[in-house]
Amino acid sequence: MRSMPAVLLIEDDDRIRLSLTLGLEDEGYAVRGAASAEEGLAAQRREPADTVLVDLMLPGVDGFECIRQLRRHDDVPIVVVSARDDTHDIVAALEAGADDYLVKPVAVKELSARLRALRRRARSALSPASALVFGDLEIRPLAGEVTLRGQPVALTRTEFRLLCALAEHPGQVLSRAQLLERVWEYAYGDERLVDVHVGRLRHKIEDDPGAPRYLVTVRGMGYKLQR
Amino acid sequence: MRRPGLRTRVTAGFATGALVLSASMAALSYDLTRRTLTAGRERTAIRAAYQDATVVHAGLGTDRPDIVEVLRSLDTGGTRRAILRRDGDWYARNADSGLTDSVPASLRRMVEQGRPAIQRVRTDSGPALVIGVPLPESTGFYVIDSLQELDRTLRVLALVLTLVAIGTTAAGAGLGWYVTRRALRPLDTVAAAAREITAGDLDARLDPSTEPDLERLATSFNEMVDQLAARLDRDRRFAADVSHELRSPLQTLAAATGVLDRYRSQLDQRAATAVTLLTEEVARFQMLVTDLLELARGDEAPRRTPVDMADLARQVCLTRGLSADLVHAGEGSTVWRVDRRRFTQVLGNLLDNADRHGGGARAVRLGRAADVVFLEVDDDGPGVRPEDRDVIFDRFVRGRPARARGDSDGTGLGLALVHRHVTTHGGRVFVTDRPGGGARFRVELPQDQV
Numbered sequence: 116m117r118s119m120p121a122v123l124l125i126e127d128d129d130r131i132r133l134s135l136t137l138g139l140e141d142e143g144y145a146v147r148g149a150a151s152a153e154e155g156l157a158a159q160r161r162e163p164a165d166t167v168l169v170d171l172m173l174p175g176v177d178g179f180e181c182i183r184q185l186r187r188h189d190d191v192p193i194v195v196v197s198a199r200d201d202t203h204d205i206v207a208a209l210e211a212g213a214d215d216y217l218v219k220p221v222a223v224k225e226l227s228a229r230l231r232a233l234r235r236r237a238r239s240a241l242s243p244a245s246a247l248v249f250g251d252l253e254i255r256p257l258a259g260e261v262t263l264r265g266q267p268v269a270l271t272r273t274e275f276r277l278l279c280a281l282a283e284h285p286g287q288v289l290s291r292a293q294l295l296e297r298v299w300e301y302a303y304g305d306e307r308l309v310d311v312h313v314g315r316l317r318h319k320i321e322d323d324p325g326a327p328r329y330l331v332t333v334r335g336m337g338y339k340l341q342r
Numbered sequence: 343m344r345r346p347g348l349r350t351r352v353t354a355g356f357a358t359g360a361l362v363l364s365a366s367m368a369a370l371s372y373d374l375t376r377r378t379l380t381a382g383r384e385r386t387a388i389r390a391a392y393q394d395a396t397v398v399h400a401g402l403g404t405d406r407p408d409i410v411e412v413l414r415s416l417d418t419g420g421t422r423r424a425i426l427r428r429d430g431d432w433y434a435r436n437a438d439s440g441l442t443d444s445v446p447a448s449l450r451r452m453v454e455q456g457r458p459a460i461q462r463v464r465t466d467s468g469p470a471l472v473i474g475v476p477l478p479e480s481t482g483f484y485v486i487d488s489l490q491e492l493d494r495t496l497r498v499l500a501l502v503l504t505l506v507a508i509g510t511t512a513a514g515a516g517l518g519w520y521v522t523r524r525a526l527r528p529l530d531t532v533a534a535a536a537r538e539i540t541a542g543d544l545d546a547r548l549d550p551s552t553e554p555d556l557e558r559l560a561t562s563f564n565e566m567v568d569q570l571a572a573r574l575d576r577d578r579r580f581a582a583d584v585s586h587e588l589r590s591p592l593q594t595l596a597a598a599t600g601v602l603d604r605y606r607s608q609l610d611q612r613a614a615t616a617v618t619l620l621t622e623e624v625a626r627f628q629m630l631v632t633d634l635l636e637l638a639r640g641d642e643a644p645r646r647t648p649v650d651m652a653d654l655a656r657q658v659c660l661t662r663g664l665s666a667d668l669v670h671a672g673e674g675s676t677v678w679r680v681d682r683r684r685f686t687q688v689l690g691n692l693l694d695n696a697d698r699h700g701g702g703a704r705a706v707r708l709g710r711a712a713d714v715v716f717l718e719v720d721d722d723g724p725g726v727r728p729e730d731r732d733v734i735f736d737r738f739v740r741g742r743p744a745r746a747r748g749d750s751d752g753t754g755l756g757l758a759l760v761h762r763h764v765t766t767h768g769g770r771v772f773v774t775d776r777p778g779g780g781a782r783f784r785v786e787l788p789q790d791q792v
Contacts, residue, residue, distance in 0.1 A: 128590055134597035141604055172586070198589035199582070200635075202645070220592035220628055223600045292653070302661060306647065306682060335648045335677075 138223030360514025
């Protein structure tokens with residue numbers, strides 16, 4: 116039997132932590148709880164989990180800073196589960212490095228579906244050996260590697276899947292809805308996810324993120340990756 | 343009737359003042375000038391008449407004088423005409439009898455009684471003075487002195503004075519208009535600041551130092567905005583706190599009832615029923631809280647992006663287990679610039695409403711009319727009574743069929759949210775009868791905004 120995926124749950128409310136732990140365990144996850152960002156960061160260093168769930172309003176170091184510190188040396192999928200539904204908070208959390216954002220209350224089944232989607236490897240119909248080349252940018256979907264002028268680029272899993280989704284259709288526009296469906300497996304959802312992730316990706320693969328050479332916006336339609 | 347504006351009233355006041363002032367000045371100066379000129383003219387006329395009378399008197403002193411010849415010898419110029427009456431007969435230089443009619447009978451009587459007299463008369467050729475001088479031997483000498491020239495002068499004067507009065511009145515009105523504009527200009531600044539604040543810029547303030555006279559207004563205006571901003575901020579923080587405090591226990595409830603639900607089959611009948619009730623009520627409570635919080639913050643500006651409404655409608659149908667074939671898109675583009683999240687909710691709530699109260703959705707129609715884009719959701723229910731058609735968009739109003747059925751109905755906020763979302767997009771939503779029965783909910787947005 117495959118070992119159960121481990122989830123680190125950083126949540127200061129004891130009752131929420133306990134109830135989510137029960138629910139996620141029923142869904143087949145091994146859940147580790149942490150009541151503060153400090154505790155969670157230490158736990159992740161000691162014994163890395165496969166995914167991290169984090170609340171934004173935490174005592175001491177807050178959720179945004181926690182995500183930033185996690186991201187510093189980890190490509191683990193991070194999902195924010197917060198009572199805050201303000202656009203500013205959502206965008207700030209995604210920009211800090213979160214992969215998805217769910218507003219409380221969220222059903223455990225929904226949460227589990229999100230976690231499954233984020234943990235999936237990039238799918239690719241292309242031949243495994245070949246690299247996809249866009250100018251100085253080389254993408255190897257199966258190896259999970261991206262290089263820019265031969266130098267490896269560190270991407271999170273979600274960023275990598277987004278890049279692959281676009282790379283599979285060179286020069287072709289994909290709408291935000293299509294990208295949400297392919298990368299996050301949302302039937303319909305929050306398009307800010309796509310926008311913020313595209314922004315993060317540009318900072319890593321573009322020389323000038325303000326005037327992108329590869330990942331360009333097509334006004335009113337979506338995004339495309341061009342050679 | 344609406345009271346005219348301050349500016350109109352001040353302008354009218356200035357104009358009236360200028361009119362009264364200039365009209366009385368004009369009347370006064372006209373009267374004074376007329377008196378002076380008339381008196382002067384009369385004096386001249388009398389002097390000339392007496393000179394003529396002296397000449398005539400001398401001429402008549404001879405034996406058997408030729409009266410007409412004597413009269414002809416007078417230097418009367420163009421304005422004076424002399425006639426003489428002796429023993430009931432009239433004598434004139436020319437044989438124009440009309441002239442004699444100009445001499446009023448009363449004046450003639452006075453002269454015949456030996457008294458000189460003067461009278462203003464109106465002749466065929468305009469106003470004139472008739473001066474009668476009694477001469478010996480029952481003779482009366484009359485001079486008819488035309489006042490036409492004086493009359494013309496006075497008429498020109500009156501015209502000039504009237505024009506000046508009109509001009510002064512207009513200038514007064516203009517001054518009033520200008521002064522009020524100058525005086526009201528600082529109020530325009532206040533109005534502009536108020537507009538900015540209405541548009542959401544709570545940092546807009548007035549500078550009390552720019553207009554010393556309006557310093558108090560500016561100061562109290564700024565204080566008002568400060569308080570308003572503070573209150574709004576307090577409200578926002580309160581709403582955020584409420585949101586957090588409500589969502590947190592709901593999260594525990596949602597996760598815990600999820601766990602309970604999973605183990606329902608292992609519970610006895612009574613406990614299982616209780617768990618079912620609990621799960622359903624938690625779900626409903628969750629919807630209610632989410633909808634209420636959404637309503638509470640619903641007047642935020644929409645975040646517009648191009649959305650293919652036909653696609654979105656099909657997706658929303660699919661998530662509710664309905665066929666995507668329900669969606670009928672008319673001719674032309676179905677891409678609207680709207681807030682995707684809110685319109686997902688609009689579509690979802692209209693479909694849910696059709697499901698709960700209208701026997702299920704019959705069709706979702708998208709199209710363009712004169713200057714609007716529209717979205718219609720038809721259902722198969724009993725329709726909405728005319729008196730209920732506005733009320734159903736209020737909060738906590740539920741349709742009767744649902745109450746009669748008694749099962750878990752909606753939150754009573756679904757259509758209120760639809761109304762709020764459509765309104766913040768500058769559109770409107772209303773319900774009509776569907777041809778062939780059932781209700782038709784129609785959302786219209788102005789075409790130039792989508």
